[in-house]
Amino acid sequence: MLFEGLADRLQEAFKKLKGKGKITEEHVNEALREVRMALLEADVNFKVVKDFIAKVKAKAIGQEVLNSLTPAQQVVKIVNEELTDLMGGTQSKLTVAAKPPTIIMLVGLQGAGKTTTAGKLANHLKKQNKKPLMVAADIYRPAAIKQLQVLGEQLSIPVFTMPEGNSPIEIARQAIDKAVSLFCDTVIIDTAGRLHINQELMAELDGIKNVVQPQEILLVVDAMTGQDAVTVAESFNATLDVTGLILTKLDGDARGGAALSIKAVTGKPIKFVGMGEKLDALEPFHPERMASRILGMGDILSLIEKAQSTIDMDQAAEMEKKLLKEEFTLEQFLDQLQMIKKMGSIESILNMIPGMGNIKKLQNVEINDKEILHVEAIIRSMTKKERRNPNILNGSRRKRIALGSGTRVQDVNKLLKQFEESKKMMKQMQGMQKLAKKGGFKLPFMK
Template structure:
């Protein structure tokens, strides 16, 4: 996401390179590039104008910092302005005492509202909050079934009364049921429409009046750009909302919605959807998203993703194996599956500072090579996975693995060879003797995607088979 915006902004920094300081004259071209970047990202016109003026005033009035180039100083100014326009800080969900906290979900059809409802319930469950989902969409075919299926998938109960009872009554009884069960949070999924209409707004207002929610969240599609901001404003003016959830931010979105919603509607973005999986919902942090837009990565989100998936006891055990050079193919397979649980390789790489230059083609190659490695490992016996030397010393074993996985013997030979070198390098790294690590078969990314790897002297060429992760 935001790749096009990031590329455009980078061209703005280039206009200031070689300058001694920021002046009103030399900043004009940079500001024009930033304006083009925002408009191409479908940012609301007035928001773009206000943003440019804010950046211009900050840049001209900025004190020159010793040792900092003008383009670097300008990036910091744009970063601060991006954080400000998106809301400055994270807006947490309400959590009331005594329970339950009532959350009302609203939105148009096709925005992923019902899925976002389940995603939010799973997010709250991970925080230790018990949840009850309430299905009030009695109009869309199979809407109730969809919510019940999602509830079963994430282990969260769903309250429903069929399609013959009014949505207002279902919502009231759902809240009563949550109180009876002692549930911490109740999330009410309401009906959407193809467009805003008086009937939909009246029903939503009646449900809101009937249950008095502590949060009213509008689910909007980030793919609609600045229209998402206009929709948020319309819902807020007619019904009253407390925040928005932006979905489909992992798609081919230009980013205008994220930069426009707060300024146009006055309401904060509270969560962003970054994938189709039910786990793919993240709290919205303006500073983190600004960092991603400027190509600086997002280490905090990466750490949080890892913390959700990594067991500390397993991590300590793995660390000992690395130090003792006992890391085997079973461990490698476990790491591959951990990586999958955290999301796509592309999504993870983009969170690492300095890795935004890796092309989509290279990332796809990396994904494909990891799949090849997994297929070959799955074709090994348990003994071979635990003792890679058996494969290294036995051509017949490698031939059998190749046939079982559908690849060539040369592919298996390379995987085993790369794995043994990786294991040795990981041991050196753990002992402080080597500054980086990688994964076997990732040479396509390693050679072209990482500047440090690409510039290594020829005598270290054999290490190029390890792309930095």
């Protein structure tokens, strides 16, 4: 989980403060020492940590904090605000050209994931009712052009290519004319990966920039490289004056130092983050939401947006009607699981719910996405009649279902018990808002 170690350390430090009836300057200093160590262990730039702690301390030892009724909460509020500010303050959106097309250059090191990110970004913009054109300007890496063409086919998005022998600058120039002829309002140029110390290739990027005059030059960096990502960002920015960054593989970086350092060091905002391998796993970066997640406060806005973009609302409404008529069956239960799966890993969803991370730790709950597969296998091994009326599932039927799904009878019994508990809890929540209904019942894959 992203920022897992940092989140645990920070929350533990603030828990100690909350245990004090009245806090002193020494209590604040002790907590900030923990915060400092947590940030350094998360691979945050040393100078960034030093400045961050100084800012928090200056605000946290003020008399209005020490003398307040809830000083511990005040300190957490200050840390939350400073974390948000450290990562950019507010969301930085893409700059749009006054006259289409908007031109976006993707640059970065080899292996940072630029070509895949080009597909993800094009997919994201298509969902925003944009009409993107992807441009294969990486003529150096074998199969780079083919990779972009395959992504274009998967996403039904056009890809501009030119015969071998044309330079990336010429490809970029002609791509703009093609975008105009196709009525595309956005051009995404996938450039070749290069070392920031390779002056010849960096000059080529500068040449593309001068010819197409892009609205955005987005540097794609691998978050898992930590402080190296910050160094790379500084070098590319010095040559190209990048407009923003896309951090890839952020879901695989438990420390998160690059995300916390890069804006402070380069002055350039993080615009998107890659949170998985799927083509829809690119998210706009919201500093305030990320800070909230780090401090265990959840991220309910992102959860709502994720639900709205992935869940079929008509299907959800139909499911609600059936529940109100007490017609909720294992078939609908399976449909509900499928909708939740589309939103990402179960753990990532629960971490967006305020306080849920702490509840998991307190109750020692293990979240395992593989359990969903077991649940699906069990339900799919039932006949239609059994799914619609679980009351007929006697001992022999349960044995047959367990055998057919590759599970144990105990697993079948456990699922049926939790399904009944879910129905009871959902009935109790009929008067609540839809979001509460979807989030409140016990999931069958929480052990």
